[in-house]
Structures are given as C-alpha cells and as structure tokens.
Amino acid sequence: MEYEPVIGLEVHAQLLTDSKAFCSCTTRFGAEPNANTCPICLGMPGVLPVLNRKALEFTVRMALACNCTINEMSRFARKNYYYPDLPKNYQISQYELPVATGGWVEIETSDGPKRIALTRIHMEEDAGKLIHDDQRPVSYVDLNRTGVPLIEIVSEPEITSPEEAAAYLRALRSMLVYLRICDGNMEEGSFRCDANVSLRPKGSTGLGVKTELKNMNSFRFVQKGLQYEIDRQNTALENGERIVQETRLFNSSTGVTASMRSKEQAHDYRYFPDPDLLPLRVAPELVEQIRGELPELPAEKRERFVRDLGIPGYDAGVLTADRDLAAYFEGTVELFPNPKAVSNWIMTEMMRKLKGEENGIAECPVSPQQLADLLKLIDDGTISGKMAKTVFEEMFATGQGPDVIIKEKGLVQVSDAGELLSIVNEILDKNPGEVSKYLGGKTQLMGFFVGQIMKATKGKANPAMVNQLLAEELKKRG
Amino acid sequence: MSELYELTAWELAGLLKEKKVGSVEITNAVLKRIEEVEDRVNAYVTVTPDSALEQAREADRRLAAGEAGPLTGIPIAVKDNMCFKGRKTTCGSRILANFVPPYDAAVVELLRKEGMVILGSANMDEFAMGSSTETSHWGPTHNPWNLEATPGGSSGGSAAAVAACEAIVALGSDTGGSIRLPASYCGVTGMKPTYGAVSRYGLVAYASSLDQIGPFGRDAKDLALLLNVICGHDPRDSTSVPREVPDFTTFLDKPVKGMTLGMPKEFFSKLDNPDVERCIGEAKSVMESMGISFVELSLPHLDYGIAAYYIIAPSEASSNLARYDGVKYGHRAEGFTSMIDMYCKTRAEGFGPEVKRRIMLGTYALSSGYYDAYYLKAAKVRSLITQDFRKAFETCDAVFCPTSPTPPFKIGEKIDDPIQMYLTDVFTIPVNMAGLPGIALPGGLSADGLPVGFQLIAPHFEEARLVQLAAAFQRETDHHLKRPPL
Amino acid sequence: MKITSEEVDYVAVLGRLTLEPEEKIKYQSQLDDILKYMEMLSEVDTDDVEPMAGPVELYTPLREDEVKPSLQVDEALANAPEREGSSFKVPKVIE
Ligand SMILES: [Mg+2]
Numbered sequence A: 001m002e003y004e005p006v007i008g009l010e011v012h013a014q015l016l017t018d019s020k021a022f023c024s025c026t027t028r029f030g031a032e033p034n035a036n037t038c039p040i041c042l043g044m045p046g047v048l049p050v051l052n053r054k055a056l057e058f059t060v061r062m063a064l065a066c067n068c069t070i071n072e073m074s075r076f077a078r079k080n081y082y083y084p085d086l087p088k089n090y091q092i093s094q095y096e097l098p099v100a101t102g103g104w105v106e107i108e109t110s111d112g113p114k115r116i117a118l119t120r121i122h123m124e125e126d127a128g129k130l131i132h133d134d135q136r137p138v139s140y141v142d143l144n145r146t147g148v149p150l151i152e153i154v155s156e157p158e159i160t161s162p163e164e165a166a167a168y169l170r171a172l173r174s175m176l177v178y179l180r181i182c183d184g185n186m187e188e189g190s191f192r193c194d195a196n197v198s199l200r201p202k203g204s205t206g207l208g209v210k211t212e213l214k215n216m217n218s219f220r221f222v223q224k225g226l227q228y229e230i231d232r233q234n235t236a237l238e239n240g241e242r243i244v245q246e247t248r249l250f251n252s253s254t255g256v257t258a259s260m261r262s263k264e265q266a267h268d269y270r271y272f273p274d275p276d277l278l279p280l281r282v283a284p285e286l287v288e289q290i291r292g293e294l295p296e297l298p299a300e301k302r303e304r305f306v307r308d309l310g311i312p313g314y315d316a317g318v319l320t321a322d323r324d325l326a327a328y329f330e331g332t333v334e335l336f337p338n339p340k341a342v343s344n345w346i347m348t349e350m351m352r353k354l355k356g357e358e359n360g361i362a363e364c365p366v367s368p369q370q371l372a373d374l375l376k377l378i379d380d381g382t383i384s385g386k387m388a389k390t391v392f393e394e395m396f397a398t399g400q401g402p403d404v405i406i407k408e409k410g411l412v413q414v415s416d417a418g419e420l421l422s423i424v425n426e427i428l429d430k431n432p433g434e435v436s437k438y439l440g441g442k443t444q445l446m447g448f449f450v451g452q453i454m455k456a457t458k459g460k461a462n463p464a465m466v467n468q469l470l471a472e473e474l475k476k477r478g
Numbered sequence B: 001m002s003e004l005y006e007l008t009a010w011e012l013a014g015l016l017k018e019k020k021v022g023s024v025e026i027t028n029a030v031l032k033r034i035e036e037v038e039d040r041v042n043a044y045v046t047v048t049p050d051s052a053l054e055q056a057r058e059a060d061r062r063l064a065a066g067e068a069g070p071l072t073g074i075p076i077a078v079k080d081n082m083c084f085k086g087r088k089t090t091c092g093s094r095i096l097a098n099f100v101p102p103y104d105a106a107v108v109e110l111l112r113k114e115g116m117v118i119l120g121s122a123n124m125d126e127f128a129m130g131s132s133t134e135t136s137h138w139g140p141t142h143n144p145w146n147l148e149a150t151p152g153g154s155s156g157g158s159a160a161a162v163a164a165c166e167a168i169v170a171l172g173s174d175t176g177g178s179i180r181l182p183a184s185y186c187g188v189t190g191m192k193p194t195y196g197a198v199s200r201y202g203l204v205a206y207a208s209s210l211d212q213i214g215p216f217g218r219d220a221k222d223l224a225l226l227l228n229v230i231c232g233h234d235p236r237d238s239t240s241v242p243r244e245v246p247d248f249t250t251f252l253d254k255p256v257k258g259m260t261l262g263m264p265k266e267f268f269s270k271l272d273n274p275d276v277e278r279c280i281g282e283a284k285s286v287m288e289s290m291g292i293s294f295v296e297l298s299l300p301h302l303d304y305g306i307a308a309y310y311i312i313a314p315s316e317a318s319s320n321l322a323r324y325d326g327v328k329y330g331h332r333a334e335g336f337t338s339m340i341d342m343y344c345k346t347r348a349e350g351f352g353p354e355v356k357r358r359i360m361l362g363t364y365a366l367s368s369g370y371y372d373a374y375y376l377k378a379a380k381v382r383s384l385i386t387q388d389f390r391k392a393f394e395t396c397d398a399v400f401c402p403t404s405p406t407p408p409f410k411i412g413e414k415i416d417d418p419i420q421m422y423l424t425d426v427f428t429i430p431v432n433m434a435g436l437p438g439i440a441l442p443g444g445l446s447a448d449g450l451p452v453g454f455q456l457i458a459p460h461f462e463e464a465r466l467v468q469l470a471a472a473f474q475r476e477t478d479h480h481l482k483r484p485p486l
Numbered sequence C: 001m002k003i004t005s006e007e008v009d010y011v012a013v014l015g016r017l018t019l020e021p022e023e024k025i026k027y028q029s030q031l032d033d034i035l036k037y038m039e040m041l042s043e044v045d046t047d048d049v050e051p052m053a054g055p056v057e058l059y060t061p062l063r064e065d066e067v068k069p070s071l072q073v074d075e076a077l078a079n080a081p082e083r084e085g086s087s088f089k090v091p092k093v094i095e
C-alpha cells in the first residue's frame, strides 16, 4: 500500500523583550551561568509571577500577522513535569484558553501557494540549559534562559512533505523577524521546532499513530529528520509493524531519529489554571492599536513588487525575504526610479559582495543614495557598465560615493566625437592590411578595431560611439 | 501592675510614646518570658535575641527622633513560612531545614518599615498542612492553656506565642482556618483578611488560591493596628487587589446597634459539643443585648466545603511543592543512582507524612482521567459556596458561627486519622473557598478550662466591619483578657 | 477500593516520592477513605456552573518591560546542595 505523510509543527519562538516573562531579569545571552537569575526565575519558595506587557504585545503582533482570532480572555496554566532545567518543576504556559486560536500561514509550493492552518498561538516561559559532563556522570544547570518569554505556534496536521515543512518554517521565521519580535536564530535556539509525524494510506483522511520529533535545530535538519522519520515509518508499516506513539530525538551527526524513552514514563502534565495569575485580558482597543502598527509582511510586499514594480517573482522573493534588504531596494528605487535596474544590480553585484557578511544588508557600506548615483552615471553614459563594476568594488571597499572614485581613478568615459574620430583614423591608418581585409568582407574584424581603440583609450572610450564612428570611417575607405 | 509582656500592643505603644518605657526594655521582658516558658510551649522554630535587640535599639532611636509609627518597637512573632532575607525560613519542614532566603517577604518588609521588633519565626504544621501544629519537623507546639492539648494549626506557634506572652502580636497564614482555629484554641484574637488584601509575595505557598496572611493579637485593637501595617496593594503579587485601605482603628468605637448577623443552619445543625454550644449561646446573647439581631440562613453548599477544599488545596500544593527537588536549595538525599532517584529519595526524606499524603492526593486529582471528576468538580462547587455567601450577605451584615466543632483536642488524638483532622476545619474552610475575611475571637472557656472561640465572617474587604464588631464585643466581655496558667 | 495500588505507584512516581511498601499500603487505604468521603460531591448539580480558579474577579496585571538587577551569582547559588563553578550540579540527565 502507498502511504502519505501528515506533519504538524510546534514552533517555539523566543520573544525579543528586554526582561523575562514573569520577572525583571535581563534576557541577554552569553552571561556567566546563573548570573541572570532572581528568586522568581530560580523558583525560590514564596515567589510570584507578574506578566511582562511587551511579551503580550509581541504575541498579539504575531497572532494578527497569522490571521488568528485573538481571545479577549485567556488563561495561564501550569504544565507539571520534573526536569532540572525547570526550577519550579512546572512551566507557566497556556492550555485550555490560549491567547490566539485559528489563523493560517501562506507558503509557496511547487504547485502554487498553499495555506497552512494554525491551531493556536500561546505564551509560555522558556526553561534553562543543561550542560552534560562528558567525563563524569553529572550535568550542570544554568538558569539564565529560564523565564524568557516564548510563543508556541501550533499548526494543524496539514503539511505533507519535508519541503513544505521547511517552507512553512521559513515563512514563520521571516514574519517573526519582520515583526521584530524574534531574532529567528535556529542554531542558538531562539527559533525551535518540534514535529508530529504520521503516515496514512494515500487518499485516506484519518490520522495514523504519530511520533514527536525533537532537536532539529536548522532548516536542513528539519528536512533531514522528517525525511528519515517518514522513511522509517514507511518501512515499519510495509513490514506490518505498528508505529509506537513516542518522542524521538534527531541526531544531526548521524541524520537518524532515536526514541527517547527516559522522558516517556511521565507524560501526564496535570495542567490546571495557575492560581498565581489572574485571567489575561487582551482589550479590543489594544488589538486594534497593534493591528494598526503592523508592518507590510513579506508575502504582501513580494506581491506588490511583482505587481507594481514589475520585478520577477523569484527576485521579489529574494528581495523581500529580509525586511532590511527590501527597505534598501525600495529606498534606492525612490532615488532611481528604474526598479528592474536596481533589482538586477542588487541581485547580482550586491548579493555577491554581501555573501560573506552574516548581517546582510545591515553591513553594506554603500548607501541607497550612492547606489542610485552609480546607476545614474551608467544611465547617462558617464561610465560603462563594466567600469561601474570596478567603481562599485571601490565604493564597497571605501564607502565613498561613485563620483569621488571616478574622479580619483580618472575613469570618465571618452564621449567626445572629435577626439574619438582622430583615434579611430589613427588606428585604421596603422592597420591598412586589416582594413582591406574588412572591406574585402571579413566584417568580424570589427571587433579587432574596437579592441585596438579601447586599448589606446585604456577602455574609456564610449563603446556605442566607437562602433558608430568605425562603421562610418571604414565605409569612407571602401 | 502586670508584666510588660502581658500588655497589649496598643498599651505598650502608649507607654513608648510617653517615654515611660523603651523598646529594648519591652523586648528584654519578652525574651526573658520566652526563656521561661518556651521549652514547655515550643512556639518558635527560631528565636533571634541579638537581632531582636538590635531592632529594638533602632526602634528606640526612631521613637526618640519622633520618626516612629504606631507599632514601632513592638515585639512580633512571624510564622516560619514568610521569607526572611539572610535568616533560616523552614516552613516547618526538613526539606527547607537549612534554607536561607535571599529576599524578604512583602509583609516582613512592612514590619521592618514600621520598625516592629521581629523576635523570630513561629512554629507551624509542615508547609501549613495541618490543624494542630503537630506535623512540624521541629516538634509539636503545645497549647499554653494545657500542654497536652494542641494549639490548633497550622499557625499554632504564632497563636501560642501570643497566648503564652512569648510575643505581643504575631503574623500567621490561613489557607483553611490556620489563623482562626489556633486563635480559638489559644484564646487570642486572629483574623484572616480577604484574599488579595495582604501581599502573598514571600509567603511560602501551600495552596495559592486560598493562602492569606493575617494578624494575631490579644484584642481587636491590636488587630486593627497590625492590619494597618500589613494590608495594601503589592505589584509583585498578581492576585493582590489595588484599593484604598481604611484606617482600621477608626472602626474600633463605631456603634454596632442595629446590625444583623446570619446563622447558617448547615453549621449550627452540626453542633454537638456542650462547651461550644454554651459559649456560642452566651456570645449570641451578649451581642443581642448590644442591639444586634440574628437571622437563621441556609447556605446549602457549606456541607461540601471540606470535600471540595481537600481536592483544590492538595492539587495546588502538589504543584507548588514540586520545586523542592534537591537541585537549587534545601535538603538533598545521598546515595541516589540517577536524577529521578535523587528526586524521589530527596522528597521522601524531606517531606513528612501529611505533606506526602496531600501531594499524592493532589497529584491524583489532577492526573489524566481524573481532572474533571475531581479538580474541575471541586472548582465548580467552590463557585456555588461563594454564591451562597453572596446571597447570605443580602440579608445580614456578617455571618456568626463557631470556629471549631470542639475545644482544643489532645496532641496525638487525630494525627493518624486524616479525615477526623480535616473535619476540624469544617467551619473555617468555606471562608477561604470564597476568599472572605473572617475573625476568630475568644468566647469563654470549656468545662476543663480550655478556650473556645467563635467566628465572624464579612463580605469581601469588609475587615473593618469585623474589627468594629469584635471591638464592641470585647468592650462587653473579658474572655480576651484571660491568660493561660503557665 | 477507589484507588488501586497501581495508581498509588503511578501517583508516587508523578509526585517523585519513594514510598516504602508499608507506606504504600497506609496511603492507599487513607487516600481511599478520603476519596470515598469526596463522593458526596457527585450529589451537587454543577451543570452550567462556572469553575472558580480563585476569589479575585479581576484580570492579571501587566508589568512594564524593564530590566532590574538580578542576584549576585553567589546569592543565587548560596543554597545549592551542590554547585560547580557558577552552575548547579546534578546527577547526569540522560536523554
Ligand atoms: Mg511548549
């Protein structure tokens, strides 16, 4: 029998607040272990949580961006389980009444756009970090990350391939980054993904037994992990085995998923309303205010670039993947209203230079104004496209404007008809043999003459004019 | 002339203002009294004479400088479940036997701000789970009126300290009667304020939706003064209610003539103890003579209070006490074979039988398949109990009832019979379920000379009305002036 | 029995409590008595009654997103049964 995979994703995104969700400790990374802790996030006896307003506003931002219904009244609940990175041995989360329900995210697939429906978005607190000693049978607990605000975004089981899963994750990630509420760093764990995978007979509608995949901390690993798990379940079913509902850990070095039974024994979280927090109200006024402040999201921007600026879909996709890059592009287009030219330049020259820079466009020493100036100079023939590339290198290296660099290097193009005419004749006189061959029909020698002239002018001659003058002068000699 | 330690806080405050006596003198008197009787009563887990005298000296300085508040320089005992920066706070448990908090509970801050003299931490049932102060890791507290009897619980140490004159006033906490029961059993006055009236920040949690800190004193006037110090909004406690706090002392002399008290028949039908019936009857006739009228009411769901409470409180406790795992603080077992083994051994060693029993009960009530039948059902019954009181207050100013079905019982009498122990709180638990303020005050002595108290319950945030009624009653009676024959 | 000895074991594991055999027996019968006592709740008609999580009928307050000083590392670890450097030390956690 042929099976098809059904995938649902649970994404945890760390919110970019300054302080933690329920205490005032900093959320900053990289401090000495336990330097960013207080009695509250240490879970000391007697402490109480108070919710961070920003964390709520950020959550509502994402929920609106995902077309969710914001629940005016929601509730925090305790998820009870013992783990040394969880100081209270319960996580403050949401269960029966999350902040947001429903909604969807649109992704691009090989057969066109597809909507992935969301189940819910809820708020919760992050756990700390465990470092395992590889010599001795001990682990070390660092609670700096404990209490950092998270949102959990739960999709419906509507994803049908690892590729779709990756596309969905990329879409979520770029939205979060656009909204400036998460840095989206998968390696550092500020954007994490767990997956529920099951197989069902192709065409059927029911759901098979699912396994939960954890620890896939890059888009590539998500695809690899899912593919492995799908194949594993496939073979199991083919061999008439049944799938066990369990949590499996993806091992990035082996590319294999393995059952983690240690955590299985107690999957009874005993959720109940957290009596230390009152019901959470999101006032409709607040929702409207946040809605009003939402930036244009990647999908809409992409569409607009294609529709209004005539940019090809692929290019528009690249330009809008990063909010800053899109802003740079639009900034340049305002100063040099030829979107295609700007886009081409960014997609080729700019991208090439930016490859190294991890911070992308933010690192770029060339301002939109300077890029626009360069493109103008090409446009009005002051420099050739070829020269422009050299100039751009220089601009990127020094941060200087194109005109400065052109003056310094004396790169201005010779477009003076008189001057060019004499050079042309000089070259023709020097090469009578080639001239007669040309007139004898060996027209491909045109290139030779152009080359000689460019050599004589150190490449500064205006190519268009050179071609025109050569043609005229050769005719005269015919 | 009676000893300094026998006086009320307001009497001592008067002497301090008139410079007739200093806080150091008072504190020394109380410390001396502690030395005399503590080995018989065991009201304290920790007494800290040096720090007490240090605070007393500072109080005298403030008094001299005219920077004193009404209770500056008055010695107070604080229940061992309120965090003290830099001082052992054990919650009566082995698992916290060596725990030294890095921060002060909100109420401790307020006491310091007022310049009160904190004598030490008062004994209690482990994690406030008990009605007799027998489950403390530090041994039982004895009732100053009869050392074989329990002082009630869980704030038995605080109540006994005030009764035995080992403190002038005290703070306790009340989750199901833990202030009002010991107040009654020790013949002192104690109040559980409205849930949300006093910050829980720094109060080691037993059952978060029921816990509330409150005062013990020798009369209503001391309570009013202490309420003025501890009541008020605290942004660190999300369940703390922002509202104007009245000056409770202004209600002490307000007339009570014409007020109506309700008598729930569900409570009075349960009375079958002659001492309690007599004291309650006498209290009633005194108040009638004061122009207070009584109406019988029915609060049909009171009968289910205990059952609902012993689902909700243990459920919350099972989660609140999960943090005691031997990782960050507190006791850690030795000789474990794995992480989970370390957890299980540590908690098995660190918790006493009653705490374990309630953790098991609460864990069961929340576990999958049982949540709806237990926790959810209890939470709904809780709504009904609250609605019953709301209705009751449409026809009365306050509810009048016993605090306990019996006078103080003997140490050991109920310790192996959980249900009998739980039933001790039948009259106090519904008040916590509804989050209402309740006061317990002395109503006389039993045939064999043990205190019997009664209880008044008011609508939310009507503590002042309770102060008013209690002060009026104590103007007409002298039960609160009786001292145990220690 | 309203609670089986398997359930007692299960609850003990969930609550991370090692129970001696005699404790198990004692707790099972005591919990059984308590649960029997609670059967009275089934008499109460709670259809369309809202459950009550707490007495305060307000919404949870919000805190401004302001960083305040944390504890010194040594304060944070002062009560730790075992520490190494500035971390809490625990038996190896195997995943
Ligand atoms: Mg989660």
Ligand SMILES: [Zn+2]
Binding pocket: A020, A023, A024, A025, A036, A037, A038, A039, A040, A041, A042, A147
């Ligand atoms: Zn903190």
